[in-house]
Amino acid sequence: MPELPEVESIRIGLQTYLVGHTIQNVTVRMPKMLSGDVTHIIESTVTGVRRFGKGLVIDLSNNFSIAVHVKMTGQLIYTGPKVPRGTQVSKEKVGKLPKKATHLIFHLDHDAVLYYNDQRQFGWVKIVETEKVFELPFFKDLGPEALKDLTFETFAKILSSTKSAIKPLLMEQKKMSGVGNIYANDALYVAKIHPKRPANSLTKEEMRVLFDALEEVLKKGLAAGGSSEWAYVNALGEEGSYQKIFLVYGKDNTPCPRCNTVIERITLGSRGTFFCPTCQS
DNA sequence: TAAATCCTGTCA
């Protein structure tokens, strides 16, 4: 499921290849995936791509933006000239496009195309004035972002202020943004903290260890180009590799890398939660 | 704070 490292990988790809392209036309195959007036973006040129938490903002030359949240299975795939390197995108990696789950097709100049695919249709694409991006519900209430503006002091304050379980808390985008199920599970494993621990029961030292663990797993995710356990691919349709180094996520019934205890799976906040019952207390 | 909602591919 795309979290900060996955969405950042998409952002980098779009920033590299999409910027400078002009949108000539848009094919809307599933109207419910798109909101806003599509005529506002025709003939406008992409000037930059920003990311806030797990949200993306494609900025256009006419002061409009395309805000995107890919949720579980959304994909933004660019095909066309790779401007920086001057080579073509490999057809093998991208696969045949459009496909069944392709809901929006942005036709660009120079025979380039941006596809929005979404198997489960949980994501959204919104056309909005650039200055009103932060009035959108998701962006409006976004908490400080992990790896960027989330300081340890703020992190400690967030944890101290509630007795709710630490793992679901890490995933609350209004408290802190960018962390989802995969990296929350792995960070708690690195920090040797049980996912059900009340957040305010952590000692200052444990909070520090967890803060550093979060940074560590997110950076590893970024270095691996994200994880492709589900539908995630980057802006060129390529998979990441972090799923190959999952520590506990999806590893139930396999031995703990540290102590060989069998990894357990429980449901916490209606999310799959994986941990080592020996290491994490 | 917990449960329902959206949706479809996957798996038992």
Next chain:
DNA sequence: TGACAGGATTTA
């Protein structure tokens, strides 16, 4: 064939 997964929002 039915249960299940799951981010964020909505409802109870």
